[in-house]
Amino acid sequence: MSAIICPHCKNPIYDEDALLCHYCGNSLARVSSGAVGKMRAAGMKWVLVALGVITLVITIIMFQ
Numbered sequence: 001m002s003a004i005i006c007p008h009c010k011n012p013i014y015d016e017d018a019l020l021c022h023y024c025g026n027s028l029a030r031v032s033s034g035a036v037g038k039m040r041a042a043g044m045k046w047v048l049v050a051l052g053v054i055t056l057v058i059t060i061i062m063f064q
């Protein structure tokens, strides 16, 4: 049985027909939100990592 992960509070909901999260009451985005949400989160993480590295490189260059 597959769980739906709430996009708001990240709790797993084991009711396939649930429209609202049992934990926080927000509506569940049903359109394969699990995979897309995870991919988007991973993408955002790498953007932040890239920004961090760029900032670090610029700082190193500036202080030379």
Ligand SMILES: [Zn+2]
Pocket: 006, 007, 008, 009, 010, 011, 021, 022, 023, 024, 025, 026
């Ligand atoms: Zn929730």
